[in-house]
Amino acid sequence: MHTLTTDKQHDESRQGESFAPFAADPNRYDRHFYIESYGCQMNFADSEVVASILQDQGYGATRQPDQADLILLNTCSIREKAEQTVRKRLTEFKQLKREKKGLLIGVLGCMAERLKSKFLEEERLVDIVVGPDAYRTLPQLIEEAGTGQKAVNVLLSREETYADIAPVRLGSNGVSAFVSIMRGCNNMCSFCVVPFTRGRERSRDDRSILAECLDLFQKGYREVTLLGQNVDSYHFTPESGGSAVHFAALLEQVARISPLLRIRFSTSHPKDITDEVLHTMARYPNICRYIHLPVQSGSSRVLQLMNRTYTREWYKAKVDRIREILPDCGISSDIIAGFCTETEADHQDTLDIMQYSRYDFSYMFFYSERPGTLAQRRYADDVPESIKKARLQQIVALQNELSLISNRQDIGKVFEVLIEGDSKRDEQSWMGRNSQNKVLVFPKTVPGLKRGDYVQVKVDQCTQATLLGSLVTE
Numbered sequence: 001m002h003t004l005t006t007d008k009q010h011d012e013s014r015q016g017e018s019f020a021p022f023a024a025d026p027n028r029y030d031r032h033f034y035i036e037s038y039g040c041q042m043n044f045a046d047s048e049v050v051a052s053i054l055q056d057q058g059y060g061a062t063r064q065p066d067q068a069d070l071i072l073l074n075t076c077s078i079r080e081k082a083e084q085t086v087r088k089r090l091t092e093f094k095q096l097k098r099e100k101k102g103l104l105i106g107v108l109g110c111m112a113e114r115l116k117s118k119f120l121e122e123e124r125l126v127d128i129v130v131g132p133d134a135y136r137t138l139p140q141l142i143e144e145a146g147t148g149q150k151a152v153n154v155l156l157s158r159e160e161t162y163a164d165i166a167p168v169r170l171g172s173n174g175v176s177a178f179v180s181i182m183r184g185c186n187n188m189c190s191f192c193v194v195p196f197t198r199g200r201e202r203s204r205d206d207r208s209i210l211a212e213c214l215d216l217f218q219k220g221y222r223e224v225t226l227l228g229q230n231v232d233s234y235h236f237t238p239e240s241g242g243s244a245v246h247f248a249a250l251l252e253q254v255a256r257i258s259p260l261l262r263i264r265f266s267t268s269h270p271k272d273i274t275d276e277v278l279h280t281m282a283r284y285p286n287i288c289r290y291i292h293l294p295v296q297s298g299s300s301r302v303l304q305l306m307n308r309t310y311t312r313e314w315y316k317a318k319v320d321r322i323r324e325i326l327p328d329c330g331i332s333s334d335i336i337a338g339f340c341t342e343t344e345a346d347h348q349d350t351l352d353i354m355q356y357s358r359y360d361f362s363y364m365f366f367y368s369e370r371p372g373t374l375a376q377r378r379y380a381d382d383v384p385e386s387i388k389k390a391r392l393q394q395i396v397a398l399q400n401e402l403s404l405i406s407n408r409q410d411i412g413k414v415f416e417v418l419i420e421g422d423s424k425r426d427e428q429s430w431m432g433r434n435s436q437n438k439v440l441v442f443p444k445t446v447p448g449l450k451r452g453d454y455v456q457v458k459v460d461q462c463t464q465a466t467l468l469g470s471l472v473t474e
Ligand code: SAH
Pocket: 015, 078, 079, 191, 192, 193, 194, 228, 229, 230, 267, 268, 269, 294, 296, 334, 335, 336, 365, 366, 367, 368, 369, 370
């Protein structure tokens, strides 16, 4: 019997404050690092760049913090809770630090960038603080810290994309991988700390993106997710001149690597996803029918305060356009409950736009004021916590209903599924996803199948989180 929570690891890793597992460690390194990642997929992708830089320095990855010479936390600042989780984790490492002479502890990522050297004052056991654009300097920083000094580099860059660094895939299933295509963000959503922690937007050379995707495909990977805070504003102009490559063209190039390589992307800001992107998706069946289109709020008034630059009507028209060009496309969202000044009527508008958009899935949060953001400087965080939480609960309850309705509509349908591995709950079943990013679980009734294979699966039943099916054999 399957339960509601089957195989949600992908969902948990997107922007939950979660733990990054490791690839098996070849026993050929005499020094080891242990890394944990929190926050969004970008951070998980960055940890793989860091692993590559460290490996070049003779550090191997370990799954056991007590076997490490260097412990790294790649941190997130998006909500206060994300920062609290990291601080708690740091306290847990105190004992290890006391026991092991020479053990270095480093903080990477957005929290490092936000707090800079203040971190060292607040958390005495931390030796190294490195922002997201300074990972190339890690070897020097480690050396400095090794001599007993504190080491900090939080410089942001306008150019860094780590384009030439081949990420070391940590905890990979060997089937799907993240490929970072841009960094930073030029939007100024008033609630959001990312522009401050990640700096200006810049796009990575399309040739290096293509080379990385091709390499992954040749190594047996069957799915790449192109990552950026706002992928639809990707544009790269070659130094040698020539015209800029935009997102639709990049998608097309990656899609042409092989019909057997699935392409996903995240995140799309509703204001930037173009018809050209939608038409490109329609032309290539291997570009997955799934768009993450964060709405944040359904109220035009709140959207304006959030500086999202679209109205409720505009967003709905975008959803219509997606449904028109890609009738079988899955759509998911991010929603914030209780932003500054939000009234009950605004909240009802959010519930209403969720119904209209018929989201298959949403990431839902209550507003958490972040220091330095436009909202923190301009507006009072005036919705009481109890109301924020009550509204969030209603949003979650509605999303659960919508997910169940969406899943029920799939009963009886047959989907092409890419096998990702064993079902978490039951080793006698496979787990994979369809193009719409829905998780399917189905018994291993046909011998000889392996992860990375495509199969046809008929949906027999569902829960709100999972489609349960059976293999279709001719
Ligand atoms: N670049 C992506 C989102 C990055 S952050 C985009 O534009 O959609 C992921 C999500 O966290 C956001 O979509 C938003 O819903 C949520 N979030 C960001 N700042 C927040 C805050 N201060 N409080 C609560 N949720 C927040």
